[in-house]
Amino acid sequence: MIIKGICQICGKPGIMHSCTMCGRLVCSDCYDSKRGLCKICASKFTQQ
Numbered sequence: 001m002i003i004k005g006i007c008q009i010c011g012k013p014g015i016m017h018s019c020t021m022c023g024r025l026v027c028s029d030c031y032d033s034k035r036g037l038c039k040i041c042a043s044k045f046t047q048q
Contacts, residue, residue, distance in 0.1 A: 009038060
């Protein structure tokens, strides 16, 4: 299923991905496809 909308992080319109942690709909620029997370959730795992 393809979801189109506006990214909830940067506001860019287009095809969205859903973060598996928080559920945000985000564009490919704001999505970490290897982890299935938006860049905000992904950053929580890379901070020490």
